[in-house]
Amino acid sequence: MLLASLTTGPCTLHAASAPLPPFVLSDCLALLDDDPxxxxxxxxxxxxxxxERAIGHCRAVADVMTGDALAGAEQLDQLAHETARHEVGADDDSTEERANVAADAARAWFAAAMPGKAAEAAGYGLTLTPESxxxxxxxxxxxxxxxxxQTVIRDxxxxxxxxxxxxxTHRLKAMAELQTGALTQAKTDIEQSLALEPDDTTSLLERGIIRQRLNDPEGARxxxxxxxxxxxxxxxxxxxxQDLTVLASDPDALPPSDVTIHAAVASPVPRTH
Structure with a gap:
């Protein structure tokens, strides 16, 4: 009877909850591209x-992508300088991981329009992984x-x-060379960049500027x-x-993007170390 009551009576025990899947930083960052x-x-x-570190990293990048670049940059900078505060091995705080955080901190400072802070963050990252x-x-x-x-060109x-x-590399070098008036070198570098990425719009815009400065309006167009x-x-x-409009009215005039693109240096640096 006791056995029967145990097998036929109402169940009072609940199955243990299934364990949650592990947090994966790359998956979290990929998610941000769709909806931060x-x-x-x-x-x-x-x-x-x-x-904890990976979660803080992803949350900070999310802040940047949702418009709070300053807060995200500060969080990433702090995280890059910190090591894990709990037991060894429970969280990744290797020099490579911290350098990756520093790189994202630099990107966040760019989003906050603070290139000086971006240079500092990248410089700190280079103390961790000098070959990056x-x-x-x-x-x-x-x-x-x-x-x-000149520092950029030398580096x-x-x-x-x-x-x-x-x-x-060649795109940035061409931008620096163009601004110093080294048009031939700039043309060589931007051509090398476009040979690798022929449809990169930043490089095409830049080559148009160089061609216009080298008296090649048709190439620029x-x-x-x-x-x-x-x-x-x-x-x-x-x-x-804007450049096409100016070119049509005054082929010798400086393209408007010659100022704008170099002020922003628009293209992001990919996450590759």
């Missing part, structure tokens, strides 16, 4: 313990915005034959028209349209 506001849902549905090409490019991008053109010249992020064709709704397309 979903970060809380992702965190709540994954294991938190032992992943991405961090060098982030630092040089900041120095370019700060008009330290990027040894990377001319390095295949890592080569298109971005072709580049700017291609920018509009490739990404008609982009910021680069807006600049290209």
């Amino acid at each position: 506001s979903d970060v809380d849902d992702y965190v709540s549905s994954h294991t938190v313990t032992g992943n 090409i991405a961090l060098r490019l982030l630092k040089d991008k900041a120095l370019l915005q700060m008009d330290q053109l 990027l010249t040894p990377l001319a034959n390095n295949p890592i992020l080569a298109a971005e 072709a580049d700017w028209e291609k920018v509009v064709s490739l990404e008609p709704d982009s910021h680069e397309a807006d600049l290209a349209r």
